[in-house]
Amino acid sequence: MASSTARALYEQHKPHLEAGLAACASRAYWSPFVESPSGKLHAPGRAEEGLARFQALLGKPYDLGQPGETGRIGHEVSPYTGQPLGIDYPDCDPDVLFAAARRAMKDWQALDAEERAGVCFEMAFALEEQAFANAHATMHTAGQAYLMAFSGSGANALDRGVExxxxxxxxxxxxPASAGWSKSFGRGGVVSLDKSYRTRGRGVAVVVCCATFPLWNAYPAVFANLMTGNPVILKPHPNGILPVAMAVKRMRETLVKAGLDPDMVLMAADEREAPVTIALLEHPDCAIIDYTGSQRFGLWIEQNCRDRLVYTETAGCNGVVMESLADPDGMIGGLANGFCGFSAQMCTSPQNVHIPADGVGLPGGGSMSFEAFGQALADTIAARTADPARAAALCGAVQAQQSLDILADIRSRVLAAGGRVVLESRAYVHPDFPDARTATPLVVEVDASQTELFGEELFAPVCFLIREPDRDAALAHAAELARTRGAISSYLYSSDRDFIGQAQDAFTDAGASLWINMDQRMPINFAAAYSDYHVTGLNPAGNACLADLAFVAQRFRIVQFREPRPAEAAQ
Amino acid sequence: MASSTARALYEQHKPHLEAGLAACASRAYWSPFVESPSGKLHAPGRAEEGLARFQALLGKPYDLGQPGETGRIGHEVSPYTGQPLGIDYPDCDPDVLFAAARRAMKDWQALDAEERAGVCFEMAFALEEQAFANAHATMHTAGQAYLMAFSGSGANALDRGVExxxxxxxxxxxxPASAGWSKSFGRGGVVSLDKSYRTRGRGVAVVVCCATFPLWNAYPAVFANLMTGNPVILKPHPNGILPVAMAVKRMRETLVKAGLDPDMVLMAADEREAPVTIALLEHPDCAIIDYTGSQRFGLWIEQNCRDRLVYTETAGCNGVVMESLADPDGMIGGLANGFCGFSAQMCTSPQNVHIPADGVGLPGGGSMSFEAFGQALADTIAARTADPARAAALCGAVQAQQSLDILADIRSRVLAAGGRVVLESRAYVHPDFPDARTATPLVVEVDASQTELFGEELFAPVCFLIREPDRDAALAHAAELARTRGAISSYLYSSDRDFIGQAQDAFTDAGASLWINMDQRMPINFAAAYSDYHVTGLNPAGNACLADLAFVAQRFRIVQFREPRPAEAAQ
Structure with a gap:
């Protein structure tokens, strides 16, 4: 029965699968999901209903129907209100979770790839159905602005799962499922073998989610694992449980509707004071780890969980090489948006702007001095964040107090080191949530030699204007930091095709991707599923790309059978 | 120039590439190489010329034109003559080899996948051209019989490289190399980006070859690495240098002819007393390890070289589950061949025959007692090896004295444990090489409880007849040993389709492939490139399959560039 339901789901979603395959090949734009919360694109009342759904969850126990519950857990606090969400979640015995996952894996592996795809697509659309409620859950845990929470943690994240x-x-x-093989063996004559092949998952996957984008890398990991036959235990950040719990619940419901064991998808929540992550990662039944989070813990996992398949996306100090500006307003505007967007709490946000001391080229042959460029960028950032409504839409809230501490710390370290503050960070007053934790970008000027200030990701809205001897030094420094400290998105502004070519070679050698001349017509750090290969896996910002063939091919193996046909049939 | 030559080679070999792609999809038989040394298939005199080429190498220095030579090295002894080959090889400074490989990598990566394929196919056919000389080199290092050395270390191994x-x-x-992408960004309008993608190798690969099949797994590793942009340093076994050196020389010549840097393929030889393997594996520039050899060292690599990509094929104690024999003569004959072939020095050779105590079913409903089956198998083995010429063709020579020591040791341990010798191993006298180190299979009877006797691979021709309570116990025991101790090829003899189904499920759970009812019309342990997935990577006999997508997909990564088209063009 399960198999026939799954087969029907495959037939239903087959056009999406084929369109997704075509998109990954052409890498052109495609999405089966509605990216915008605009009222024109949704049935009347959907937005209000989503808000109501979210509000109905507050202050109550959240049930997942999971086995092994030993107590209740969870103390999330909204970055927008400063108040606890008041929701608690099941605290489950890891041994019971792993055992349940392994039981569920057995039947799930009887489904073929297409049947699994049918169920996974059904999950994806079921997740999209709660996009409005998820947007509020994401806002009040991660701190994202409403629009970003709707698209970036909704359709855009689901696209990455489908990818x-x-x-x-x-x-x-x-x-293939089977094959016929015939070969002459000299005097033995022609021998024919019937062969059959079974794919087999590697085991239980633990998916560690991050605080600011709880589902962005979770969906790719979940679907990569489910498709290849592996059950998933999601481990949310202690302050990002709700969006993950809602997703887990929805996926478990989809499994039940398809007549399948819901324990293919489980959640193991924890609290900051009693973390469970390492116990999950070191559990003997943990076969796969998908991790999103800090470089430090990612490195620990890469070094200490050597018996598992490990996929990490951590962080890098994303650089910007300034050479010349074909469109100064549009490009400085694009950069300013990049520094403001979600208060730079994105893995793709820029941080370090490497600027030649003799300035930045302008159209017509002129140039803008180092100081003038820095001031223009700072002024643009200030203008973007002057109106609270605009600031709110662009910056959202700051997920953790730690980011504000980083801002204060780096400000004083820059000043102590002889640097200069070009634009102070400030808390803007959110029009809807006056108690929101907010911060506009801090812009500081430093010298290229002061790598100790900017040579790692500072998880806060900070923009370093780095004075470099010349453009070649700017390029070499940015590429070297990408190679040695990590980078997820790097940026170049130049009108000189030769210099662009040199930069492409330098970033290729550094193992980092490069976005060139991105202007304000779109978010410069937008990562498009099916088209952009997110993370190279070649530098310290992560060991994997999400997604490519390497992201999935190791997650399953092949077991084979063969048997000769009787000699009569072979002749 | 290099690129145009490579492009021409691609055009020349394109039909082979397309045929190989088709074979891997259909998994039907295909080969572009001549598998048999039969005079009918080769120009007159080729066999004699090959022997002369080999003989001309004996007693002389072998030159590879490699950088970093600091001395000469190599003391191979022929298992057929007991005499040293008298050949010495360059002893090269690993630092110089790695630096040369990294230099070569830079230009090589400018070739696209098709150009690399053209060069690699050219290498493969250049290697085939020396198949006769290689057969003699393989005989006198690995101990293989002439026919096996020609096909199994020639065409069959090259097929695996092409796979x-x-x-x-x-x-x-x-x-793809490039893509166009357009998306509407609300008020920003439609933005179009030009994107381009570069694949990039991970770094220098060290390919550790084994003593008895010097090129069998080396070719797949070499071609997987070269194709994905990575240079290769081959590390031969101290007694298996010549075949590897000849292959390296030929591949370097092909690179030079194509106008490319020959240092994409290098050799680092050593001697037993001064091994260099660990220094190579721990070199900071070693990015990839392809290892074939003992389970113990394979495990050491998996645990200690965690920063590298590691692909291992080690060894397992391959089991045979006996339930019933539809064709007793043909099947016992097939098994006997499996135990005799190359004196069981193959990773696919059977070792442990799990036999129900109440015997083995026969056609028509009768059965053969445990003892009668064991005697029949022993008698067949004895008959196969009675005639020295037939024994020579089937068993070849024993590569290492250690295998004879293992035979003596296990014989006494079996007797001490109350087991029984059913057939003694003996040294047959090789008709052409009276001093050859030889051994026919030892057949012993033990109890299922005595796992300490047969629970690991014994690298010697030994057949354990294991008395199991019943067929279910036989199946469970064989599957459990495959799961916990490793197996590369497992075997089942049964006419009961239900039992076959149970066995398929049990071996799937054990992560081991199963060959069913293989008879003497072909070698039961033959592994067909393009068709059989060699090694599952799911049990301790290796962590990778050679070859599937997982074997290649991690060896390269993707770096990307993107740049907006001007707004005018996008509208």
Missing amino acids: ALVYACKALRDV | ALVYACKALRDV
């Missing part, structure tokens, strides 16, 4: 689903499907389809 | 080449090509072709 991984599609890659897994490609890899699984590469293995 | 890896084809998988790498698939994975690389999955990444």
